[in-house]
Amino acid sequence: MPLLQTTSLSVSYDGQPALRGLSFSVEEGEILGIVGESGSGKSTVLKVLTGLLGPSGQIAGGSVRYQGRDLIHISSRERRALLGPEIGMVFQDARSSFCPVRRIGPQLCEIVRAHRSVPKDQIRREALDLMDKLGLEDPARVWESWPFQLSGGMSQRVGLCAALLLRPRLLLADEPTSALDVTVRRQVVEELLRLRAERGTAIVLVAHDMGVIRAMADRILVLREGSAVEQGPCSAVLDRPQSPYTQALMEAVPHLRRPPEGA
Protein backbone atom coordinates (compact mmCIF):
# COMPACT_ATOMS: atom_id res chain seq x y z
CA MET A 1 0.00 0.00 0.00
CA PRO A 2 1.41 3.40 -0.95
CA LEU A 3 1.89 5.98 1.81
CA LEU A 4 -0.29 8.46 -0.06
CA GLN A 5 -2.77 7.56 -2.76
CA THR A 6 -4.80 10.10 -4.69
CA THR A 7 -7.40 8.72 -7.09
CA SER A 8 -9.36 10.70 -9.72
CA LEU A 9 -9.32 13.82 -7.57
CA SER A 10 -11.39 16.72 -8.89
CA VAL A 11 -11.55 20.10 -7.19
CA SER A 12 -13.18 23.35 -8.23
CA TYR A 13 -13.18 26.89 -6.90
CA ASP A 14 -16.64 28.47 -7.17
CA GLY A 15 -17.43 26.14 -10.05
CA GLN A 16 -14.12 26.73 -11.86
CA PRO A 17 -12.29 23.39 -12.13
CA ALA A 18 -8.77 23.43 -10.63
CA LEU A 19 -8.01 19.68 -10.58
CA ARG A 20 -9.53 17.31 -13.12
CA GLY A 21 -9.44 13.65 -12.17
CA LEU A 22 -5.88 13.65 -10.86
CA SER A 23 -4.33 10.36 -9.73
CA PHE A 24 -0.90 9.85 -8.21
CA SER A 25 0.74 8.02 -5.35
CA VAL A 26 3.75 8.42 -3.09
CA GLU A 27 5.54 5.44 -1.58
CA GLU A 28 7.21 5.35 1.82
CA GLY A 29 10.52 7.27 1.60
CA GLU A 30 9.86 8.45 -1.95
CA ILE A 31 10.30 12.00 -3.25
CA LEU A 32 7.68 13.10 -5.76
CA GLY A 33 8.37 16.36 -7.60
CA ILE A 34 5.35 18.28 -8.90
CA VAL A 35 6.02 20.77 -11.70
CA GLY A 36 3.83 22.96 -13.89
CA GLU A 37 3.11 26.64 -14.55
CA SER A 38 1.19 28.91 -12.19
CA GLY A 39 -2.46 27.97 -12.20
CA SER A 40 -1.73 24.33 -13.08
CA GLY A 41 -3.07 23.11 -9.72
CA LYS A 42 0.17 22.43 -7.81
CA SER A 43 -0.85 24.37 -4.73
CA THR A 44 -4.40 23.01 -4.83
CA VAL A 45 -2.99 19.50 -4.45
CA LEU A 46 -1.19 20.54 -1.26
CA LYS A 47 -4.29 22.36 0.02
CA VAL A 48 -6.42 19.23 -0.34
CA LEU A 49 -3.83 17.16 1.52
CA THR A 50 -3.70 19.64 4.41
CA GLY A 51 -7.42 20.45 4.53
CA LEU A 52 -6.74 24.10 3.70
CA LEU A 53 -8.95 24.31 0.62
CA GLY A 54 -11.16 26.97 2.22
CA PRO A 55 -14.84 27.73 1.71
CA SER A 56 -14.55 28.54 -2.03
CA GLY A 57 -12.95 25.19 -2.89
CA GLN A 58 -15.09 22.10 -3.35
CA ILE A 59 -13.92 18.54 -3.80
CA ALA A 60 -16.06 17.35 -6.68
CA GLY A 61 -14.92 13.74 -6.70
CA GLY A 62 -12.18 11.22 -6.12
CA SER A 63 -10.35 10.11 -3.02
CA VAL A 64 -7.18 10.82 -1.08
CA ARG A 65 -5.83 8.14 1.25
CA TYR A 66 -2.91 8.34 3.67
CA GLN A 67 -1.87 4.86 4.80
CA GLY A 68 -5.29 3.74 3.66
CA ARG A 69 -7.10 6.37 5.75
CA ASP A 70 -9.56 8.67 4.00
CA LEU A 71 -8.13 12.21 4.17
CA ILE A 72 -11.18 13.94 2.70
CA HIS A 73 -13.93 12.72 5.02
CA ILE A 74 -11.99 13.10 8.23
CA SER A 75 -12.98 15.03 11.34
CA SER A 76 -10.97 18.17 12.00
CA ARG A 77 -9.86 16.62 15.30
CA GLU A 78 -8.40 13.59 13.55
CA ARG A 79 -6.82 15.83 10.94
CA ARG A 80 -5.11 17.94 13.62
CA ALA A 81 -3.61 14.81 15.14
CA LEU A 82 -2.32 13.71 11.74
CA LEU A 83 -0.94 17.06 10.54
CA GLY A 84 2.45 17.64 12.08
CA PRO A 85 3.65 14.27 13.38
CA GLU A 86 2.54 12.28 10.31
CA ILE A 87 2.19 14.88 7.55
CA GLY A 88 4.44 17.94 7.84
CA MET A 89 4.11 21.08 5.74
CA VAL A 90 6.52 23.84 4.72
CA PHE A 91 4.93 26.84 3.13
CA GLN A 92 6.50 29.05 0.51
CA ASP A 93 6.11 32.12 2.69
CA ALA A 94 7.39 30.62 5.93
CA ARG A 95 7.48 33.90 7.82
CA SER A 96 3.71 34.27 7.73
CA SER A 97 3.32 30.90 9.43
CA PHE A 98 4.96 32.25 12.60
CA CYS A 99 3.22 34.47 15.11
CA PRO A 100 4.81 37.92 14.66
CA VAL A 101 4.77 38.93 18.34
CA ARG A 102 6.44 35.87 19.87
CA ARG A 103 10.04 34.70 19.72
CA ILE A 104 10.99 31.70 17.55
CA GLY A 105 12.04 29.37 20.41
CA PRO A 106 8.73 29.27 22.30
CA GLN A 107 6.87 28.83 19.03
CA LEU A 108 8.96 25.79 18.09
CA CYS A 109 8.35 24.35 21.58
CA GLU A 110 4.62 24.88 21.21
CA ILE A 111 4.56 23.11 17.85
CA VAL A 112 6.30 20.02 19.24
CA ARG A 113 4.45 19.95 22.58
CA ALA A 114 1.05 20.10 20.87
CA HIS A 115 1.75 16.52 19.86
CA ARG A 116 4.30 15.03 22.24
CA SER A 117 5.42 15.87 25.75
CA VAL A 118 9.10 16.63 25.39
CA PRO A 119 11.20 18.76 27.80
CA LYS A 120 11.92 22.23 26.44
CA ASP A 121 15.70 21.93 26.64
CA GLN A 122 15.56 18.74 24.58
CA ILE A 123 13.50 20.52 21.91
CA ARG A 124 15.98 23.40 21.97
CA ARG A 125 18.91 21.00 21.51
CA GLU A 126 17.27 19.23 18.59
CA ALA A 127 16.18 22.50 16.99
CA LEU A 128 19.64 24.09 17.22
CA ASP A 129 21.21 20.98 15.76
CA LEU A 130 18.72 20.97 12.86
CA MET A 131 19.20 24.71 12.23
CA ASP A 132 22.94 24.21 12.11
CA LYS A 133 22.55 21.43 9.53
CA LEU A 134 20.26 23.65 7.47
CA GLY A 135 23.06 26.21 7.28
CA LEU A 136 21.72 28.79 9.75
CA GLU A 137 24.58 30.67 11.35
CA ASP A 138 24.33 31.17 15.11
CA PRO A 139 21.26 28.96 15.81
CA ALA A 140 21.16 30.11 19.45
CA ARG A 141 20.51 33.64 18.27
CA VAL A 142 17.81 32.47 15.84
CA TRP A 143 16.09 30.66 18.76
CA GLU A 144 15.94 33.98 20.63
CA SER A 145 14.85 36.00 17.58
CA TRP A 146 11.54 37.56 16.67
CA PRO A 147 10.23 36.47 13.24
CA PHE A 148 10.74 39.98 11.76
CA GLN A 149 14.45 39.78 12.55
CA LEU A 150 14.96 36.88 10.14
CA SER A 151 15.64 37.31 6.43
CA GLY A 152 13.46 35.50 3.88
CA GLY A 153 15.98 32.70 3.50
CA MET A 154 16.38 32.33 7.26
CA SER A 155 12.58 32.16 7.82
CA GLN A 156 12.31 29.50 5.16
CA ARG A 157 14.86 27.33 6.96
CA VAL A 158 13.26 27.93 10.37
CA GLY A 159 9.91 26.86 8.82
CA LEU A 160 11.58 23.72 7.53
CA CYS A 161 13.07 23.13 10.98
CA ALA A 162 9.61 23.48 12.59
CA ALA A 163 8.16 20.84 10.27
CA LEU A 164 11.10 18.44 10.67
CA LEU A 165 11.20 18.59 14.50
CA LEU A 166 8.03 16.48 14.55
CA ARG A 167 9.71 13.85 12.34
CA PRO A 168 6.82 13.53 9.88
CA ARG A 169 6.58 10.45 7.68
CA LEU A 170 5.44 12.64 4.78
CA LEU A 171 6.69 16.18 4.19
CA LEU A 172 4.77 18.52 1.90
CA ALA A 173 7.05 21.26 0.63
CA ASP A 174 5.83 24.22 -1.44
CA GLU A 175 8.87 25.91 -3.04
CA PRO A 176 11.06 25.21 0.03
CA THR A 177 14.21 26.65 -1.55
CA SER A 178 12.95 29.53 -3.69
CA ALA A 179 14.00 32.26 -1.24
CA LEU A 180 17.51 30.86 -0.82
CA ASP A 181 20.62 31.84 -2.74
CA VAL A 182 22.57 29.17 -4.59
CA THR A 183 25.04 28.16 -1.89
CA VAL A 184 22.41 27.84 0.86
CA ARG A 185 20.01 26.15 -1.54
CA ARG A 186 22.46 23.34 -2.11
CA GLN A 187 22.94 22.90 1.64
CA VAL A 188 19.18 22.64 2.28
CA VAL A 189 18.71 20.17 -0.58
CA GLU A 190 21.52 17.98 0.78
CA GLU A 191 20.07 18.10 4.28
CA LEU A 192 16.62 17.06 3.05
CA LEU A 193 18.15 14.16 1.12
CA ARG A 194 20.11 13.13 4.21
CA LEU A 195 16.93 13.17 6.35
CA ARG A 196 15.19 11.03 3.77
CA ALA A 197 18.03 8.53 3.90
CA GLU A 198 18.11 8.53 7.72
CA ARG A 199 14.44 8.68 8.62
CA GLY A 200 12.79 7.47 5.42
CA THR A 201 10.77 10.69 5.11
CA ALA A 202 8.67 10.81 1.94
CA ILE A 203 8.45 14.24 0.32
CA VAL A 204 5.99 15.89 -2.05
CA LEU A 205 8.05 18.69 -3.55
CA VAL A 206 6.46 21.54 -5.48
CA ALA A 207 9.12 23.65 -7.18
CA HIS A 208 9.76 25.57 -10.37
CA ASP A 209 13.52 25.21 -10.09
CA MET A 210 14.28 22.20 -12.30
CA GLY A 211 17.77 21.94 -10.81
CA VAL A 212 16.30 21.29 -7.37
CA ILE A 213 13.75 18.86 -8.82
CA ARG A 214 16.48 16.93 -10.63
CA ALA A 215 18.65 16.81 -7.52
CA MET A 216 15.86 15.55 -5.27
CA ALA A 217 12.92 13.86 -6.98
CA ASP A 218 12.65 10.12 -7.61
CA ARG A 219 9.53 10.59 -9.70
CA ILE A 220 7.95 13.61 -11.35
CA LEU A 221 4.34 14.61 -11.94
CA VAL A 222 3.79 17.28 -14.61
CA LEU A 223 0.56 19.19 -14.12
CA ARG A 224 -1.27 21.33 -16.63
CA GLU A 225 -4.66 22.90 -16.03
CA GLY A 226 -5.38 20.44 -13.26
CA SER A 227 -4.52 17.25 -15.15
CA ALA A 228 -1.42 15.09 -15.16
CA VAL A 229 0.18 15.42 -18.61
CA GLU A 230 3.05 13.15 -17.71
CA GLN A 231 4.43 11.23 -14.77
CA GLY A 232 7.35 8.90 -14.37
CA PRO A 233 10.91 8.48 -13.09
CA CYS A 234 12.82 11.75 -12.73
CA SER A 235 15.45 11.27 -15.41
CA ALA A 236 12.96 9.85 -17.94
CA VAL A 237 10.65 12.86 -17.63
CA LEU A 238 13.44 15.45 -17.57
CA ASP A 239 15.67 14.00 -20.26
CA ARG A 240 13.15 12.31 -22.56
CA PRO A 241 9.87 14.15 -22.03
CA GLN A 242 7.03 12.57 -24.00
CA SER A 243 4.28 15.18 -23.98
CA PRO A 244 4.70 18.38 -26.03
CA TYR A 245 3.88 20.42 -22.90
CA THR A 246 6.68 18.88 -20.85
CA GLN A 247 9.02 19.34 -23.82
CA ALA A 248 8.14 23.05 -23.98
CA LEU A 249 8.59 23.34 -20.22
CA MET A 250 12.04 21.73 -20.40
CA GLU A 251 13.12 23.80 -23.38
CA ALA A 252 12.34 26.97 -21.43
CA VAL A 253 14.84 26.00 -18.73
CA PRO A 254 18.32 27.42 -19.37
CA HIS A 255 21.14 24.97 -18.67
CA LEU A 256 24.43 26.00 -17.16
CA ARG A 257 27.45 24.91 -19.16
CA ARG A 258 30.17 24.30 -16.61
CA PRO A 259 33.94 24.52 -16.59
CA PRO A 260 35.52 21.23 -17.76
CA GLU A 261 36.27 18.78 -14.92
CA GLY A 262 39.57 19.38 -13.17
CA ALA A 263 39.86 22.90 -14.59
Next chain:
Amino acid sequence: MSTPVLEVRHLCKTFPGRHTALSAVEDVSFSIAPGQCLGLVGESGSGKSTVARMVCRLLEPTSGQILLHGQDITGLTGRDLRAVYRQLQMVFQSPAESFDPRRTLGDGIGESLRVRGVPRRERERRTAALMERCGLDPALGARRPHEVSGGQCQRAAVARALAAEPILLICDEATSALDMTVQRQIMDLLAELKEQDGIAILFICHDLALVQSFCDRTAVLHRGRIAEEGPTEQVLLHPCSKAAKALIDAAF
Protein backbone atom coordinates in the same frame (compact mmCIF):
# COMPACT_ATOMS: atom_id res chain seq x y z
CA MET B 1 35.22 52.70 -29.20
CA SER B 2 31.91 54.42 -28.56
CA THR B 3 31.15 56.03 -25.21
CA PRO B 4 29.87 53.44 -22.73
CA VAL B 5 26.21 53.87 -21.76
CA LEU B 6 27.12 53.32 -18.14
CA GLU B 7 30.47 53.66 -16.48
CA VAL B 8 30.99 53.14 -12.78
CA ARG B 9 34.32 54.19 -11.24
CA HIS B 10 35.61 53.15 -7.82
CA LEU B 11 32.15 53.02 -6.32
CA CYS B 12 32.01 52.58 -2.52
CA LYS B 13 29.13 52.42 -0.09
CA THR B 14 29.57 52.24 3.66
CA PHE B 15 26.60 51.89 5.97
CA PRO B 16 27.28 53.41 9.39
CA GLY B 17 26.74 51.00 12.29
CA ARG B 18 26.54 51.38 16.04
CA HIS B 19 29.92 49.75 16.62
CA THR B 20 31.51 49.14 13.26
CA ALA B 21 30.62 50.52 9.87
CA LEU B 22 29.54 47.99 7.25
CA SER B 23 31.32 48.28 3.95
CA ALA B 24 28.67 46.99 1.50
CA VAL B 25 30.39 47.97 -1.76
CA GLU B 26 34.12 48.55 -2.11
CA ASP B 27 35.90 49.98 -5.11
CA VAL B 28 33.56 48.62 -7.78
CA SER B 29 34.28 49.67 -11.39
CA PHE B 30 32.70 48.47 -14.64
CA SER B 31 31.21 49.78 -17.86
CA ILE B 32 28.47 48.74 -20.28
CA ALA B 33 28.56 49.55 -24.03
CA PRO B 34 25.40 50.27 -26.07
CA GLY B 35 23.41 47.11 -26.81
CA GLN B 36 25.45 45.17 -24.29
CA CYS B 37 24.32 43.32 -21.21
CA LEU B 38 26.38 42.98 -18.04
CA GLY B 39 25.35 40.24 -15.61
CA LEU B 40 25.96 40.94 -11.95
CA VAL B 41 26.08 37.75 -9.88
CA GLY B 42 27.04 36.82 -6.32
CA GLU B 43 25.63 35.41 -3.08
CA SER B 44 22.97 37.27 -1.11
CA GLY B 45 24.60 40.13 0.72
CA SER B 46 27.43 40.46 -1.80
CA GLY B 47 26.31 43.97 -2.74
CA LYS B 48 24.45 43.42 -6.05
CA SER B 49 21.35 45.37 -5.13
CA THR B 50 23.35 48.10 -3.41
CA VAL B 51 25.25 48.68 -6.68
CA ALA B 52 21.97 48.79 -8.63
CA ARG B 53 20.42 51.21 -6.15
CA MET B 54 23.41 53.52 -6.39
CA VAL B 55 23.40 53.45 -10.19
CA CYS B 56 19.79 54.60 -10.27
CA ARG B 57 20.51 57.10 -7.52
CA LEU B 58 18.11 55.61 -4.98
CA LEU B 59 21.11 55.40 -2.69
CA GLU B 60 23.92 57.94 -2.32
CA PRO B 61 27.41 56.46 -2.91
CA THR B 62 29.98 57.09 -0.17
CA SER B 63 32.57 57.71 -2.88
CA GLY B 64 33.16 57.01 -6.56
CA GLN B 65 31.58 58.16 -9.79
CA ILE B 66 28.64 57.11 -11.95
CA LEU B 67 28.72 58.23 -15.59
CA LEU B 68 25.69 57.91 -17.84
CA HIS B 69 26.67 58.28 -21.48
CA GLY B 70 29.78 60.15 -20.40
CA GLN B 71 27.92 62.55 -18.10
CA ASP B 72 28.78 62.40 -14.39
CA ILE B 73 25.44 61.92 -12.63
CA THR B 74 26.87 61.24 -9.18
CA GLY B 75 26.07 64.57 -7.57
CA LEU B 76 23.00 65.61 -9.57
CA THR B 77 19.86 66.72 -7.77
CA GLY B 78 16.43 68.14 -8.59
CA ARG B 79 15.65 68.90 -12.20
CA ASP B 80 19.00 67.60 -13.53
CA LEU B 81 18.47 64.29 -11.76
CA ARG B 82 14.91 63.95 -13.10
CA ALA B 83 16.23 64.39 -16.63
CA VAL B 84 18.63 61.52 -15.96
CA TYR B 85 15.87 59.25 -14.66
CA ARG B 86 14.31 59.24 -18.11
CA GLN B 87 17.41 57.62 -19.52
CA LEU B 88 17.69 54.83 -16.98
CA GLN B 89 14.79 52.64 -15.98
CA MET B 90 14.40 49.73 -13.60
CA VAL B 91 12.48 46.46 -13.67
CA PHE B 92 12.08 44.89 -10.24
CA GLN B 93 11.49 41.39 -8.95
CA SER B 94 7.84 41.73 -7.91
CA PRO B 95 6.01 43.56 -10.69
CA ALA B 96 2.67 43.79 -8.87
CA GLU B 97 4.26 45.77 -6.05
CA SER B 98 5.87 48.27 -8.38
CA PHE B 99 2.51 49.42 -9.81
CA ASP B 100 0.06 51.60 -7.92
CA PRO B 101 -2.67 49.09 -6.90
CA ARG B 102 -5.43 51.69 -7.27
CA ARG B 103 -4.61 52.67 -10.83
CA THR B 104 -4.75 50.77 -14.09
CA LEU B 105 -1.70 49.33 -15.84
CA GLY B 106 -2.37 51.72 -18.72
CA ASP B 107 -2.07 54.70 -16.34
CA GLY B 108 1.19 53.32 -14.96
CA ILE B 109 2.69 52.71 -18.40
CA GLY B 110 1.62 56.12 -19.73
CA GLU B 111 2.69 58.09 -16.67
CA SER B 112 6.12 59.10 -17.92
CA LEU B 113 4.48 60.28 -21.16
CA ARG B 114 1.99 62.36 -19.18
CA VAL B 115 4.80 63.88 -17.12
CA ARG B 116 6.50 64.89 -20.35
CA GLY B 117 3.32 66.60 -21.51
CA VAL B 118 2.31 64.16 -24.26
CA PRO B 119 -1.40 64.86 -25.02
CA ARG B 120 -3.94 62.25 -23.95
CA ARG B 121 -4.84 60.84 -27.40
CA GLU B 122 -1.20 60.47 -28.37
CA ARG B 123 -0.45 58.98 -24.95
CA GLU B 124 -3.13 56.32 -25.33
CA ARG B 125 -1.91 55.46 -28.80
CA ARG B 126 1.68 55.10 -27.64
CA THR B 127 0.73 53.13 -24.50
CA ALA B 128 -1.19 50.65 -26.66
CA ALA B 129 1.77 50.37 -29.05
CA LEU B 130 4.18 49.75 -26.17
CA MET B 131 1.94 47.04 -24.75
CA GLU B 132 1.73 45.32 -28.13
CA ARG B 133 5.49 45.54 -28.44
CA CYS B 134 5.79 43.72 -25.11
CA GLY B 135 3.32 41.03 -26.19
CA LEU B 136 0.37 42.35 -24.20
CA ASP B 137 -3.19 42.81 -25.40
CA PRO B 138 -3.76 46.61 -25.11
CA ALA B 139 -7.17 45.81 -23.57
CA LEU B 140 -5.27 44.75 -20.44
CA GLY B 141 -4.35 48.42 -19.96
CA ALA B 142 -7.74 48.88 -18.31
CA ARG B 143 -6.93 46.34 -15.59
CA ARG B 144 -5.30 46.87 -12.22
CA PRO B 145 -2.05 45.07 -11.28
CA HIS B 146 -3.74 42.34 -9.18
CA GLU B 147 -6.13 41.52 -12.02
CA VAL B 148 -3.43 40.16 -14.36
CA SER B 149 -0.96 37.29 -14.05
CA GLY B 150 2.60 37.79 -12.78
CA GLY B 151 4.00 37.40 -16.30
CA GLN B 152 1.59 39.93 -17.77
CA CYS B 153 2.38 42.36 -14.98
CA GLN B 154 6.13 42.00 -15.58
CA ARG B 155 5.61 42.69 -19.30
CA ALA B 156 3.67 45.79 -18.30
CA ALA B 157 6.63 46.80 -16.10
CA VAL B 158 8.95 46.46 -19.12
CA ALA B 159 6.49 48.48 -21.24
CA ARG B 160 6.43 51.17 -18.56
CA ALA B 161 10.23 51.29 -18.52
CA LEU B 162 10.32 51.59 -22.33
CA ALA B 163 7.83 54.48 -22.32
CA ALA B 164 10.61 56.71 -20.98
CA GLU B 165 12.83 55.71 -23.95
CA PRO B 166 15.76 54.73 -21.74
CA ILE B 167 19.28 53.99 -22.88
CA LEU B 168 19.90 51.78 -19.86
CA LEU B 169 17.64 49.16 -18.26
CA ILE B 170 18.42 47.82 -14.80
CA CYS B 171 16.81 44.44 -14.11
CA ASP B 172 17.04 43.34 -10.47
CA GLU B 173 15.96 39.67 -10.35
CA ALA B 174 13.35 40.61 -12.94
CA THR B 175 12.39 37.03 -13.79
CA SER B 176 13.04 35.13 -10.54
CA ALA B 177 9.41 35.14 -9.47
CA LEU B 178 8.12 33.91 -12.83
CA ASP B 179 7.48 30.46 -14.26
CA MET B 180 10.08 29.07 -16.63
CA THR B 181 7.93 29.50 -19.74
CA VAL B 182 7.05 33.08 -18.80
CA GLN B 183 10.69 33.78 -17.94
CA ARG B 184 11.62 32.64 -21.43
CA GLN B 185 9.16 35.10 -22.99
CA ILE B 186 10.47 38.03 -20.93
CA MET B 187 14.07 37.11 -21.83
CA ASP B 188 13.18 37.01 -25.54
CA LEU B 189 11.71 40.48 -25.17
CA LEU B 190 14.82 41.81 -23.40
CA ALA B 191 17.07 40.28 -26.07
CA GLU B 192 15.08 42.06 -28.76
CA LEU B 193 15.41 45.42 -26.96
CA LYS B 194 19.13 44.90 -26.66
CA GLU B 195 19.70 43.88 -30.26
CA GLN B 196 17.20 46.07 -32.12
CA ASP B 197 17.09 49.17 -29.95
CA GLY B 198 20.65 49.06 -28.64
CA ILE B 199 19.49 49.40 -25.03
CA ALA B 200 22.20 48.54 -22.50
CA ILE B 201 21.17 46.24 -19.65
CA LEU B 202 22.52 45.72 -16.14
CA PHE B 203 21.17 42.28 -15.29
CA ILE B 204 21.20 41.21 -11.65
CA CYS B 205 20.36 37.56 -11.28
CA HIS B 206 21.14 34.52 -9.15
CA ASP B 207 20.44 32.03 -11.92
CA LEU B 208 23.83 31.46 -13.54
CA ALA B 209 22.35 29.48 -16.42
CA LEU B 210 20.18 32.45 -17.34
CA VAL B 211 23.14 34.83 -17.09
CA GLN B 212 25.14 32.51 -19.33
CA SER B 213 22.42 32.43 -21.96
CA PHE B 214 21.84 36.19 -21.99
CA CYS B 215 24.71 38.36 -20.77
CA ASP B 216 27.67 39.46 -22.89
CA ARG B 217 29.83 40.14 -19.86
CA THR B 218 29.59 38.96 -16.27
CA ALA B 219 30.89 40.45 -13.02
CA VAL B 220 31.08 38.31 -9.88
CA LEU B 221 30.62 40.26 -6.66
CA HIS B 222 31.98 38.89 -3.41
CA ARG B 223 31.69 40.78 -0.14
CA GLY B 224 31.22 44.08 -1.91
CA ARG B 225 34.17 43.72 -4.28
CA ILE B 226 34.37 42.53 -7.87
CA ALA B 227 36.12 39.17 -7.65
CA GLU B 228 36.16 38.68 -11.40
CA GLU B 229 34.81 40.43 -14.50
CA GLY B 230 35.02 39.52 -18.16
CA PRO B 231 33.21 37.96 -21.13
CA THR B 232 30.51 35.62 -19.75
CA GLU B 233 31.97 32.59 -21.52
CA GLN B 234 35.32 33.13 -19.87
CA VAL B 235 34.02 33.91 -16.37
CA LEU B 236 31.59 30.98 -16.21
CA LEU B 237 33.55 28.39 -18.18
CA HIS B 238 37.07 29.31 -17.10
CA PRO B 239 36.69 31.06 -13.75
CA CYS B 240 39.89 32.27 -12.08
CA SER B 241 38.63 33.59 -8.76
CA LYS B 242 37.65 31.46 -5.79
CA ALA B 243 34.32 33.31 -5.51
CA ALA B 244 33.31 32.55 -9.11
CA LYS B 245 34.32 28.90 -8.76
CA ALA B 246 32.33 28.52 -5.51
CA LEU B 247 29.26 30.07 -7.11
CA ILE B 248 29.44 27.75 -10.14
CA ASP B 249 30.01 24.69 -7.93
CA ALA B 250 26.94 25.49 -5.84
CA ALA B 251 24.64 25.96 -8.84
CA PHE B 252 22.39 23.05 -9.81
